[in-house]
Structures are given as C-alpha cells and as structure tokens.
Amino acid sequence: MxxxxxxxxxxxxxxxxxxxxxxxxxxxxxxxxxxxxxxxxxxxTPQVALDAVRNLDRTVIEYSHSAGFESYRKGLSDYYKKNNLPVETEDIIITTGGSEALTFGFMSCCNPGDEVIIPEPFYANYNGFAIQAGLKVVPVTASIETGFALPPVEEFEKKITAKTKAIVICNPGNPTGYLYSKEELEKLRDIVKKHDLFLFADEVYREFCYDGATPFSVMNLSGIEQNVILIDSVSKRYSMCGARIGALISKNKEVMNAALKFGQARLSPPTLAQIASEAALNTPDxxxxxxxxxxxxxxxxxxxxxxxxxxxxxxxxxxxxxxxxxxxxxxxxxxxxxxxxxxxxxxxxxxxxxxxxxxxxxxxxxxxxxxxxxxxxxxxxxxxxxxxxxxxxxxxxx
Incomplete structure (x- = not known):
C-alpha cells in the first residue's frame, strides 16, 4: 500500500x-x-447579504475574475478608505476565505525552508498554512501575565536568522483578544524595515474593539508599504463564516502578480458568496x-x-x-x-x-x-x- x-x-x-x-x-x-x-x-448575518442571494436574478452562476469581481473589489476599496486605510482596487485579490489569502501570501513571498516569526499563542491554523507552504514557524512567546502584549523587540531580534522571511500577527488577536497599540506596531515596523522582512497582518476582527479602543492598521505604517501583506475576511465581520470569502491586500505589485497566479490555478473565488459579501458592504453602522x-x-x-x-x-x-x-x-x-x-x-x-x-x-x-x-x-x-x-x-x- x-x-x-x-x-x-x-x-x-x-x-x-x-x-x-x-x-x-x-x-x-x-x-x-x-x-x-x-x-x-x-x-x-446582515439582511442585505441574505437578500442579495435570495433575490438573485441570474440564469448562470459563472466564474468570476480570478481576483474576484471588480465591483466587489472597488466596494472593498471604498470600505477601507472609509476606515482610513489607503487601499486601491488593484491592491486587492478576493480569496476563498482569509485562510487562502494567507496561504497565497506565504507561497508568493516565501520559499520552502524559510522561517516566519509569529507571537504565540496564535491562531492554530497558521501552523497548517505554514506547512502547506513548506515554512517553519518560529514562535516568540507572549505572556498571559501581561495580557499577551507584544513580546519585547529583543525577543524578535534573537529569533531572526538568514532564513527569516516574515513576521505574522493577528490584530485584534485570535486566540487572546489582545489589541496591539500603534506603538507596538511601530516597533514591529522598525524590525521589518531593519531586516527587510514581510509583515503579514490578519485584521479580520477590525470591527470588534472595546472600551473606546480603536484599531491601528499595518496599512498605515509609514516606510514599509512594500513589505506589508494584509489578510481580511467577511467571516466574523458580518457573521458569514460559511461564505468563505477573504481578501489578500498589498501595495507590493510583485507580490500581487504572483498571488494572482495562484488565484488563477484555483480559477476563482465562489460567485454566490461574493455576491453576498459585496451586498454586505451596505450593512448599516x-x-x-x-x-x-x-x-x-x-x-x-x-x-x-x-x-x-x-x-x-x-x-x-x-x-x-x-x-x-x-x-x-x-x-x-x-x-x-x-x-x-x-x-x-x-x-x-x-x-x-x-x-x-x-x-x-x-x-x-x-x-x-x-x-x-x-x-x-x-x-x-x-x-x-x-x-x-x-x-x-x-x-x-x-
């Protein structure tokens, strides 16, 4: 056998x-x-998303563009700009969930055997995505005693080797719920810039910040615009986990061109779910x-x-x-x-x-x-x- x-x-x-x-x-x-x-x-799930599928007036459920429907990408760009994120339509590839976005990002930016540094505890499936891409996860441990704040910069520096290619964060965090401050992200920015690394940021919980806290996006970090890869998803924002629609976002054209080839290999993200996700952009505040x-x-x-x-x-x-x-x-x-x-x-x-x-x-x-x-x-x-x-x-x- x-x-x-x-x-x-x-x-x-x-x-x-x-x-x-x-x-x-x-x-x-x-x-x-x-x-x-x-x-x-x-x-x-927002009613506008459900209604978009329920009232669908199509005779064929066709493929979309491999990067996703242009109208949806344009709508997402408007959503990000409304939230002060400088994201254009061409900076976005729609993916089958945030999971595929991170996997495409890993495979576009890293070679098998490369290392990615991730503050732990982290979303467990990052391990699986790294294995699919042939990468080694190198953890930097955060402490429950500090509420899982970003570990000291020195701890990141200790882990960086010739094989280090990226740092991965989730903000606000799964599994801890910790929200990184602007100051913490700027410390990461300095490390990324110093060692010329990619910075992957999973920001799918952006809407869910509490006690007057507001999220600061990696897209607003100056000086590393070409290093930043943003991962997003409709799953939690609109309570649409089963739609399996995410997004890979970057200003780096070389990364986006590479990721699109992976997107073409899987043909397109799901059409019906994109229709629901595009409609969800009209969800009232x-x-x-x-x-x-x-x-x-x-x-x-x-x-x-x-x-x-x-x-x-x-x-x-x-x-x-x-x-x-x-x-x-x-x-x-x-x-x-x-x-x-x-x-x-x-x-x-x-x-x-x-x-x-x-x-x-x-x-x-x-x-x-x-x-x-x-x-x-x-x-x-x-x-x-x-x-x-x-x-x-x-x-x-x-």
Missing amino acids: PKISEKAHSMPASPIRKLVPYAEAAKAKGLIVYHLNIGQPDID SYFEEVVNEYVERRDIMVDGLNAIPGVFCPKPKGAFYCVAKFPVDDAEKFCQWLLEEFEFNGQTVMMAPANGFYSTPGKGKQEARIAYVLNKESLKNAVTCLEEALKVYPGRV
Missing part, C-alpha cells in the same frame, strides 16, 4: 475541533454542551454598534465570571471575541476532555479549546484554554457556573 506524504503526517489536527467526538458523545447522552471552543458567532455592545456584555459575563472563580486568571481582551484563561488544573487538555466525558452539572457541560494547540513551543499553555464568547448571555452565565462547579470536583486540580 502506498504511503501518504510527510507533509500530510506533519499537518496538525485542529485544537478547536479535536474534541468534537467527545462533545458528540456527551450530546448523545442528553447533555447540553456549551460550545466555547469555536469562533462561530450566533449573531445574525447601527449593525456594528449593536454587535459590539453585545460582545462587550458577553465578554464581561465570561471574563469577570472566570476571574471570580478561585484559582482562575483571565486577562480582559480589548478586541475580537476570544479570551485565554489559565485554570488551576494539571493539564487543560485533560480537563477539557474530562468536562465532556465525565462531568455534568444539571444536565450541562462545556466545550473549550485547549490552549496548548495555539502555541508552537512544546509545553506552553498547558494550563490554559481558549474561550470564544460567541453564545447568548444566558448560555455564557450557565457555562461559567458549569466551570466553577467542575473545578470543585476535577481530580486533577492543583
């Missing part, structure tokens, strides 16, 4: 989904499982105001509730809809599995994503779990109660 590839062996399983069989078994026993493991919002207010309330229920449990520590995030909490347990992965296999409180239990899967350094995040506060407020209150009761009886509590 032929053997599968080394690359297939090295692809990591998702820490977000790896416990799904245990959750399904818990549900089969009749338990209510509060899914805090995955960033799937229960927020309604009131939609985001309501959503942000809702997430602030959900965040406060979850984070304040966690911090009220003896032994639990959870920094309060300024953006996105995730937090990472440290639990007084021997092993968070065992704890998460135990919650699904052996625990229930009033017929309920909780599913979280063990945070060790969001670190690249072995052994890091062993007592931590990522939580997505994407459920309704009553469910989040019940989930906090479940976790409090679980920690009273968990045999591996420390």
